[in-house]
Amino acid sequence: MKAVAIIGAGPAGLVAAKTLLHSYPSHTFNVRVFEQSQTVGGLWPAHADTKNGLINPQMRTNLCRFTVCFSDLAWESVEGIHSPKNGNTFNERESHELLPPPYPKAWQVGHYLQQYARKYLPCDTISFNTKVLKADRLVSGDGIKWLLTTVDASMGRETQNAFDFLIVSTGLFARPDSIPCRVVGFQADTCTIPVIHSSCYRGISDIASNGEIPTFGNILVLGGSHSGGEIAASMALDISGQKDSFQAGASPLNIVHVTPNHMYGIPSFTQRGGDEIHFAPLDISLYDLSHRPEGPISFKVATMDAEKAHVLEAQIHSILEGPNPSEGASSNEPRASKATGSPYAIVSDTYLEFIRSGLIIPKIGRVVSLTKQPNNLLSASISTGSTNEEISDIKAVVYATGFETTKTLDFLSPQVKEQLGFAPQFPRLPLRLDAELLTTTPSLPDLALIGFSDGPYWGMLEMQARNAARRFTSDLCRASPMDGIADAVHAFRHLMETDKSSVPQNLFGDYVGFMEHAAEELRLERVDLDWGAKEGVVSPARYVDAGSNREEAEKTIAALQQTCRKTLETRAFVARAVFRSLQGAWSMKNAGSVNGDDDEPAAAAETMTFHPRRSGGGDYDYEYVCLERIGAGLEGKSDRYSVWRYDEGRDEIDILSTSVENSIKAMELEQRLEFQTSPPSTNKQTVCAVATLSGGTRAGQTYSFSFHGVHVTDFSVCCDGERKAFCR
DSSP states (O other), X not given: OEEXXXXXXXXXXXXXXXXXXXXXXXXXXXXXXXXXXXXXXXXXXXXTTOOSSSSOTXXXXXXXXXXXXXXXXXXXXXXXXOOOGGGOOOGGGGGSOOOXXXXXXXXXXXXXXXXXXXXXXXXXXXXXXXXXXXXXXXXXXXXXXXEEEEXXXXXXXXXXXXXXXXXXXXOSOSEEOOOSSEEESSOTTTOSSOEEEGGGOOSGGGGOBTTBOOOSEEEEEEOOHHHHHHHHHHHHHHHHTSXXXXXXXXXXXXXXXXXXXXXXXXXXXXXXXXXSOOEEEHHHHHTBGGGSOSSOOOOOOOOOOHXXXXXXXXXXXXXXXXXSOOTTOOOOSOBSSOOSSOOEXXXXXXXXXXXHHTSEEEEESEEEEEEXXXXXXXXXXXXXXSSEEEEEEEEEXXXXXXXXXXXXXXXXXXXXXXXXTOOTTOTTSOSOOOBTTTTBXXXXXXXXXXXXXXXXXXXXXXXXXXXXXXXXXXXXXOOOBOTTHHHHHHHHXXXXXXXXXXXXXXXXXXXXXXXXXXXXXXXOEEOOTTSOTTSSBOOGGGEEOTTSXXXXXXXXXXXHHXXXXXXXXXXXXXXXXXXXXXXXXXXXXXXXXXXXSSOEEOSSOEEEEEEEEOOOXXXXXXXXXXXEEESTTSTTOEEEEEEEEEETTTTEEEEEEEEXXXXXXXXXXXXXXXXXXXXXXXOTTEEEEEEEOTTSOEEEEEEEEEEETTEEEEEEEEETTEEEEEEO
């Protein structure tokens, strides 16, 4: 029996342990996992109310549940992920099938990992509260051993144990990095103005100074990619939810988001294709095998140049504009701002709309310095390439610039780090893992580092675990280099030193190519069900080994195929797409009769503005305060508030009356929008909804929403023979 040590009980460590224990005969491996915390899951919080940790438990994943999973635990099998919100009961949800959310929250992912560990790992496999101090590689005439020195946090006692193989699954996110710019006149950790890492943000109170939440001035956000965009959008949502933000003349509070690359905002649900409107989770479009060219699918790694950047931008535009963009149509203003270099994208339902409304102000560049002003606020100097720009009156700084990577590998010896090409000055690529599915280097076949390939997908983690297990069972344990990877690592590092704006967002982001390449190399069985080998969506559950729980894999793929059919045959997720698109201000362009040939221009200024805020509605997932203003700027103007809510479980939009005494509080259900299955004959890119009352009877109103790609461009409301049309 071969002894294997695994450091870390996050997703990578758990799937590695499960693979070693279940994919080979029972006496092949003796596995021990060392975890320095008290629970499994790594960064993923164990509970919905977890206060500490690097991930907000309420944060949504930016990949859907068919990608954030392992092959042999379907989300449908996970219990306890439908906890009622705000202490309320499920009410109407009890009459609906409780399906897993398309995009789970972080605490639900943590719950998934807990159940995965309970299902597949014996209770004595993991040593909790145990930190690895040293992992020494000992080479002798008897072979190679890994001597691990560990300390029990509760007892303070050091222990040494020898193992045949070592798997490192700590990841690159040990602790937040320090702010990456020069500070003048203050210390970041003692400044009266909040200066925090994005992982510390949970709500608007976290950027309060002396207990006072800012209401004017600037909040500075540093950092591109997903974390920067997510934190900017999250803070904008908290600001938007303040009652004062609904009123005209409110003091302006801006979020200045500084990012080195231009940023596209892509919503989590996009159109699938065809003449009519069909929305699906973004993963279903991105990871469809039928989109790959004919012939074998290979794993591709390449640096970014101007031509490739142009191609990538065109692909993003195609996603945003839909399968049938109208001739000469705009690109829906998908990017934050213009710049050269590699385009970046974030999956966000609100980021772009907050830019459109002016609450988020994007800046392309890098923050060079932060300086304390005489008024005790901060100012920032931003380098935009040829010039510097100054931002003053900064009330808070949130930096989403990554994590310190050196501490995650402190236990490895300098000799091993040297063999791994360790270079801490490249935090996104500190190791040269050019062999065996990006898990090691040829000189270290007895070592596997899982989850170190710059934001790995869970399917990649599982493939890497299978690769390590296969290698460790061989009598001649060898590590074969991967074609082109060493050169790619060198090229990426060179760009990081000389032209950071040209560094791709995902260094090893060919997920489909990686999964197909790994499945072929490992000779895995496929779970295609109703799909052909080059049809349908890539998911970890499509590839199983001899020890996998095929029943669970088939359950996942069956649910994925059902979702794909549902998006084409019904109006699934259309309500979600409509609801997301409503954010922001709309003006009435004309009014008239339903049957009139020509609408007349609006006689009085009328607007509808949808302000997003955190849902306080028990079972609801997303919420707007809608302000309808008639005669804006004129005498006799009239304001009316309503609350619009979206329920993810029912995939429906509800409109509720409000009370505005102390806050804008939702009261009673007025209407529920039921989307029709057939489009109007005149425009297949338009969807209609009939408003019903709480008892199910028709309310007399109908709504029509016209799409261009992922966005609603205009909508109309018809009631009692009258029609009002609104546009941006």
